Amino acid sequence: MAHLIDGKALSAQIREEVKQAVTQRTSEGHRAPYLAVVLVGEDPASASYVRGKAKASAEVGIGSDTMTYPDDIGENELLDIVKGLNEDPEVDGILVQLPLPKHIDDRKVINAIDPKKDVDCFHPESVGNLVIGLDGFQPATPAGIVEMLRRSNIETSGKHCVIIGRSNIVGKPLANLMLKKGMDSTVTVCHSRTKDLPSIARQADILVAAIGWANFVTADMVKPGAVVIDVGINRVDDETRERGYRLVGDVDFEAVEPIASHITPVPGGVGPMTIAVLLQNTLKAAVDHSA
Ligand code: GUN
Numbered sequence: 001m002a003h004l005i006d007g008k009a010l011s012a013q014i015r016e017e018v019k020q021a022v023t024q025r026t027s028e029g030h031r032a033p034y035l036a037v038v039l040v041g042e043d044p045a046s047a048s049y050v051r052g053k054a055k056a057s058a059e060v061g062i063g064s065d066t067m068t069y070p071d072d073i074g075e076n077e078l079l080d081i082v083k084g085l086n087e088d089p090e091v092d093g094i095l096v097q098l099p100l101p102k103h104i105d106d107r108k109v110i111n112a113i114d115p116k117k118d119v120d121c122f123h124p125e126s127v128g129n130l131v132i133g134l135d136g137f138q139p140a141t142p143a144g145i146v147e148m149l150r151r152s153n154i155e156t157s158g159k160h161c162v163i164i165g166r167s168n169i170v171g172k173p174l175a176n177l178m179l180k181k182g183m184d185s186t187v188t189v190c191h192s193r194t195k196d197l198p199s200i201a202r203q204a205d206i207l208v209a210a211i212g213w214a215n216f217v218t219a220d221m222v223k224p225g226a227v228v229i230d231v232g233i234n235r236v237d238d239e240t241r242e243r244g245y246r247l248v249g250d251v252d253f254e255a256v257e258p259i260a261s262h263i264t265p266v267p268g269g270v271g272p273m274t275i276a277v278l279l280q281n282t283l284k285a286a287v288d289h290s291a
Contacts, residue, residue, distance in 0.1 A: 002228070002260040003152075007144075010151050011272035018279045019060040025286070026061065033286030035064040035093040035119065035278075036085045040078065040104070041071030046097050053095070056275045062282050071101045078104060079112050086114040092285040093119035095278070116288065119281040121173070131176050137281045142174035144273025145208065145229055146183065152262060154206070154227055157184040162201055164217070164250070165210035166191040170231055174208060197221075209250035219255040227262040231270050 026032055035057055039050045050066055057064040067081070078100075085094045094117045100106050115125040121139040129136035138146075149156055161178045165171040166189050178185040185206065190197050201207055201221040209217045210231035222228060232250030249266030257263050264270055 002257050002263040005148050005152050005229075005262055005264045005269065007148060007264060007269040007272045010148055011144075011276040013151070014147065014273075014276035015056065015060055015279060018062075018276070018283050021283055022061040030286070030290055031090075033062045033092050033282050034090055035062055035095060035282045036088075036091045037064055037066045038078075038081065038085075038094070038096040039066055039068045040073055040097070040100055041069075043099075046099075050097050053275060053278060056279060057282070060279055062279060073101075073104075075104045075108065078109055082109060082112045086112075086117065091117065092289050093117050093282040095120055117285055119278060119285055121281070122168075127168075127173070130173055133180050137284065138277055139169070139173040139177075140274040140277040140281075141170050141210075141231060141270060142177050143277045143280075144270055145174060145231070146177050147277070148229070148264065148270070148273055149206070149227070154262060156206065159185050159205035160188065160203055161185040161206040161208065162188045162190060162204035163208045163210065164190045164197070164201065165208075165212075165231070167210065170210040174210070178206075211250055213250055214248050215250070215252040217251040217256060219252070219259055222256050222259050224259050225261045226259070228256055228260040228264070229270065230264050230266050233266060233271060 022033060037050055037053060039046060054064050054066055085091050094113050096109055098106055100109060110122045113123055115123045118126045118137055121130065121137040126137050163171050163174055171189055175187045175189050177183060178187050188200055190200055194200065198221045202223050204223060204226055206227045207222060208229040208231060212232055212234065214234035214236050228251055230249035230251040234248050235245040236248050238246040247267050
């Protein structure tokens with residue numbers, strides 16, 4: 001039986017820490033940190049993520065505003081909006097919810113964000129700082145995973161961390177965080193072209209699944225006693241649910257749970273940690289901004 005890593009509880013712990021730091025700052029005469037969220041279009045999943053971010057911000061005393069635009073907004077108009085937020089001294093953090101409509105180049109918009117306000121850690125300067133181990137913003141999902149490991153007292157030094165998935169949002173930045181001094185893991189990143197992926201996964205002391213493929217990681221891919229971190233959030237049809245689907249991860253939880261030493265559930269695992277890191281980043285932006 002694996003120990004269940006409770007992302008909800010750990011996220012609540014971090015949010016409480018941020019709340020206390022915000023209260024401390026405001027009691028010292030600083031204004032509350034402020035996060036500007038830009039949402040383009042009406043994708044229900046994006047709208048739901050953004051609502052979660054706004055609610056979590058309010059709960060810890062971070063001000064936020066969600067600026068919503070129609071999906072036919074022009075690229076230049078959106079770039080001007082970002083420029084305005086860069087120049088606004090009341091704005092500490094800027095988050096442009098992705099994906100953007102097809103006619104807008106995501107990369108151009110991300111690159112337009114002032115790196116000092118880049119709470120998503122998507123700007124190339126932020127990514128560069130991360131790779132060379134300089135202090136800066138933390139990417140939400142990978143840093144959420146690191147916090148889970150740390151707060152669960154899981155040893156990472158000298159351990160083999162195998163990451164399945166090479167995305168810019170999870171796989172690549174996580175590989176860099178796990179390599180960092182202090183984490184000191186040996187890292188392997190697997191992807192769709194990896195040969196004999198199961199045999200590499202089986203070598204993992206810490207196995208991270210981030211490929212967006214329901215139940216991809218099966219029991220034969222897991223070494224007994226491994227720590228298994230499931231980043232997937234996949235919808236699978238389920239007639240027994242009122243909404244017609246349920247959420248499952250990239251790991252076949254039922255099969256893997258008896259083998260692993262630690263495992264994260266879906267939902268309630270990595271997901272809640274990402275918002276906690278966003279709040280930490282917004283607080284950091286405000287602190288650095290007023291320094
Ligand atoms: N879309 C899905 N996840 C994220 C995220 O972490 N940040 C932004 N900006 N968009 C997303």
